[in-house]
Amino acid sequence: GAVVSQHPSRVICKSGTSVKIECRSLDFQATTMFWYRQFPKQSLMLMATSNEGSKATYEQGVEKDKFLINHASLTLSTLTVTSAHPEDSSFYICSARSLQETQYFGPGTRLLVL
Amino acid sequence: EDQVTQSPEALRLQEGESSSLNCSYTVSGLRGLFWYRQDPGKGPEFLFTLYSAGEEKEKERLKATLTKKESFLHITAPKPEDSATYLCAVQLRGTSYGKLTFGQGTILTVHP
Numbered sequence: 626g627a628v629v630s631q632h633p634s635r636v637i638c639k640s641g642t643s644v645k646i647e648c649r650s651l652d653f654q655a656t657t658m659f660w661y662r663q664f665p666k667q668s669l670m671l672m673a674t675s676n677e678g679s680k681a682t683y684e685q686g687v688e689k690d691k692f693l694i695n696h697a698s699l700t701l702s703t704l705t706v707t708s709a710h711p712e713d714s715s716f717y718i719c720s721a722r723s724l725q726e727t728q729y730f731g732p733g734t735r736l737l738v739l
Numbered sequence: 740e741d742q743v744t745q746s747p748e749a750l751r752l753q754e755g756e757s758s759s760l761n762c763s764y765t766v767s768g769l770r771g772l773f774w775y776r777q778d779p780g781k782g783p784e785f786l787f788t789l790y791s792a793g794e795e796k797e798k799e800r801l802k803a804t805l806t807k808k809e810s811f812l813h814i815t816a817p818k819p820e821d822s823a824t825y826l827c828a829v830q831l832r833g834t835s836y837g838k839l840t841f842g843q844g845t846i847l848t849v850h851p
Binding site for chain 1: 781783788830837838841842
């Protein structure tokens, strides 16, 4: 149980285009999901907290107009990187919070912006 | 300021050589402490949650303990497949929606 999926697992895009990443909790409902970014050999950096049916809460320094988050259902949250640039290249990971308050993580999405 | 510090940064063990990883925290109020394992290029995998000092949890070769200032992840007779980065994270009391604060991780390498 407690499986979280992400799609796509890898994406390469041109600078200036937008990329959407999906995060799904497969066997449980999650009113809260989180989006993280991880640079090589570093720990996870929380970008935003996503709550079903309401606006996301962004961490300090994260541009909400650049990283659009939608949490339309209890099992799906999406992160859209708008007008992506090479500096947005990174490993993006989502997590879904269970009723027991444990965060279960997806496998991550590797984004490369050329 | 709330802080989570893991040590050592990296640990090399021979197969069968038991050891411990440390996670010390300085926080205003702890609601829970979480341990995760992360393999390269993958998302973290949940291992344990600890809520109160004195609590212990075990899973195969791993045992997690918690005091008022720190947590230990004990690895007994490790195998090469235990090689990974081990992350600890704290959830603070009063944190909205269960936000976690992560340590920097300990990279464990177990040689055959």
